[in-house]
Amino acid sequence: MQVEYPKPSWSDRFLLLDFLEGLRTTWRELWKPKVTIRYPEERIEPANRFRGMFRFSFDRCIACKLCAVACPIDIIYIDVHDEMREVDGKQKKLKVLDRYDIDVKRCMFCSLCEEACPTKPKSIWLTTKTYELATYDRNDLYFNMQQLEYWEERPETTELPGGELPAIEGEAR
Amino acid sequence: MSPLFLKYLVWPLVKFLIAFLIVQVIVAAMNWVERRTLGLMQARLGPNRVGWKGLLQIVADPIKFILKEDIVPSSSEKVAYFLGPMLPLIPAFLVFCLIPFGPPPTYIAARVNVALLLILALTSTGVYGIILGGWASNNKYSLMGGLRSAAQMVSYEVPFGLSIVGVLMLSGSFDLVKIVRYQETNAWNFLAQIVACFIFLVAMNAENNRTPFDLPEAESELVAGYHTEYSAMKFAFFMLAEYSAMLVNCCLMVSLFFGGWTLGMFGVGLTTDVLRSWGLWGGLLGCAIFTAKVMAFMMMYVWFRATFPRFRFDQLMDLGWKWMIPLALGNIFVTGIIVLAGQERLLYWFGGGAIVLTAFYLFRPRPKVVHASRVSEA
Numbered sequence: 001m002q003v004e005y006p007k008p009s010w011s012d013r014f015l016l017l018d019f020l021e022g023l024r025t026t027w028r029e030l031w032k033p034k035v036t037i038r039y040p041e042e043r044i045e046p047a048n049r050f051r052g053m054f055r056f057s058f059d060r061c062i063a064c065k066l067c068a069v070a071c072p073i074d075i076i077y078i079d080v081h082d083e084m085r086e087v088d089g090k091q092k093k094l095k096v097l098d099r100y101d102i103d104v105k106r107c108m109f110c111s112l113c114e115e116a117c118p119t120k121p122k123s124i125w126l127t128t129k130t131y132e133l134a135t136y137d138r139n140d141l142y143f144n145m146q147q148l149e150y151w152e153e154r155p156e157t158t159e160l161p162g163g164e165l166p167a168i169e170g171e172a173r
Numbered sequence: 174m175s176p177l178f179l180k181y182l183v184w185p186l187v188k189f190l191i192a193f194l195i196v197q198v199i200v201a202a203m204n205w206v207e208r209r210t211l212g213l214m215q216a217r218l219g220p221n222r223v224g225w226k227g228l229l230q231i232v233a234d235p236i237k238f239i240l241k242e243d244i245v246p247s248s249s250e251k252v253a254y255f256l257g258p259m260l261p262l263i264p265a266f267l268v269f270c271l272i273p274f275g276p277p278p279t280y281i282a283a284r285v286n287v288a289l290l291l292i293l294a295l296t297s298t299g300v301y302g303i304i305l306g307g308w309a310s311n312n313k314y315s316l317m318g319g320l321r322s323a324a325q326m327v328s329y330e331v332p333f334g335l336s337i338v339g340v341l342m343l344s345g346s347f348d349l350v351k352i353v354r355y356q357e358t359n360a361w362n363f364l365a366q367i368v369a370c371f372i373f374l375v376a377m378n379a380e381n382n383r384t385p386f387d388l389p390e391a392e393s394e395l396v397a398g399y400h401t402e403y404s405a406m407k408f409a410f411f412m413l414a415e416y417s418a419m420l421v422n423c424c425l426m427v428s429l430f431f432g433g434w435t436l437g438m439f440g441v442g443l444t445t446d447v448l449r450s451w452g453l454w455g456g457l458l459g460c461a462i463f464t465a466k467v468m469a470f471m472m473m474y475v476w477f478r479a480t481f482p483r484f485r486f487d488q489l490m491d492l493g494w495k496w497m498i499p500l501a502l503g504n505i506f507v508t509g510i511i512v513l514a515g516q517e518r519l520l521y522w523f524g525g526g527a528i529v530l531t532a533f534y535l536f537r538p539r540p541k542v543v544h545a546s547r548v549s550e551a
């Protein structure tokens with residue numbers, strides 16, 4: 001395609017005033033605030049819809065295994081046994097969770113497990129705004145249910161330059 | 174020690190060493206200043222990790238250069254390869270003993286009555302190191318860089334020299350001290366020689382292989398040009414030579430066109446006599462004024478680098494031969510006639526008018542442009 005550029009006028013060709021325009025632009029750019037975030041010292045809080053690390057709630061979970069069914073790569077492992085318990089004066093058969101593990105290293109954070117969860121509020125959810133998931137060992141990313149529930153109180157494996165622990169924001173929902 | 178020995182050898186040497194050390198510090202600091210300013214102009218932060226605001230980068234870089242492995246290509250021409258980085262250093266440092274940093278005779282190492290000629294002769298030998306280094310590396314990119322540098326140096330040495338002629342005609346001397354003294358009694362030469370000043374500015378960018386004209390080290394075409402094969406301290410020497418040459422040209426610019434160490438025109442303001450009457454402090458103030466002006470022009474180099482894209486080689490040659498040289502010759506012609514007629518004031522009016530018109534053009538009222546992404550917010 002033939003592109004037609006505006007023909008430079010005589011004054012543009014000879015006096016090079018456009019060069020001054022360029023200099024003016026860079027000069028103004030020099031004083032503008034920069035958008036760079038100096039990461040370990042500065043952090044941005046993710047948006048509310050941000051999908052971060054899992055949180056799990058043992059109390060809310062009804063052990064229905066719907067999340068494990070919904071998971072497209074089957075990384076949620078659930079073991080359940082039945083137990084007779086007294087609820088409101090009657091003997092009832094209840095499902096009790098033995099094992100609720102997530103292999104986070106393979107997770108793609110699609111959040112389908114959260115959508116499948118029938119409890120209200122959800123007993124598995126991803127909107128924790130926690131994104132610092134790096135570990136030195138890949139097996140550290142296999143979480144059991146205690147780890148999933150108390151993930152935010154885990155002992156810090158990496159040290160930050162300032163020595164301060166990252167401020168982890170509470171969940172969105 | 175005889176007084177003659179003291180006067181002609183010891184004191185000049187001491188002065189030169191002091192100037193040399195200050196220059197080294199400035200050159201090292203320029204590395205940080207340039208990277209940081211460039212970053213800020215390109216919407217990022219630049220080096221800010223080492224020390225306060227990244228200031229210790231000045232120390233960290235030389236340490237890194239010294240500790241790095243010094244690789245010599247096995248197929249290189251050994252002697253020339255070693256000479257390459259050394260040769261441009263010598264003229265770049267030597268020139269500093271000819272430049273008056275403050276009111277003479279104290280603040281100049283060696284006052285020579287043809288100082289300007291000597292400086293021009295010395296600085297133009299700097300390109301030998303680049304050619305030699307480029308050739309000795311036995312690398313096609315290095316050789317191309319060296320050749321380009323040579324061609325560029327030859328074409329821009331001409332307008333560089335011609336732009337000075339007008340100043341010489343006005344002041345009637347090759348002595349930098351006399352040129353500065355002329356400027357304090359009359360107007361600074363950038364007023365009288367605005368065209369020459371512009372040509373000098375462009376030519377000095379080209380001479381130093383700085384960004385609109387940095388074809389010898391064009392990263393996108395030649396890897397790194399003439400210093401592709403150089404590492405560690407040898408590379409640092411090339412950098413040192415480049416920044417020293419920049420500093421020399423800035424000193425020349427200030428001395429020739431911007432009144433050197435003085436801060437006054439038409440005999441009013443901080444002239445040499447005023448500074449001398451204040452003794453030591455006056456002299457140091459003169460040096461400070463000179464340094465401030467020089468640093469302003471060093472920042473100009475950085476500013477240009479942040480702004481202008483690189484020329485193509487034929488565009489570079491076009492600009493040099495078709496525009497700069499005729500313009501410089503025309504400037505000599507006009508200046509010559511006006512000097513013969515004894516009407517220097519005409520030149521001041523012309524220069525002042527040009528500056529005012531440019532300022533009007535730059536600060537003209539213009540419609541406020543709202544960026545497309547901001548429209549929804551407003």
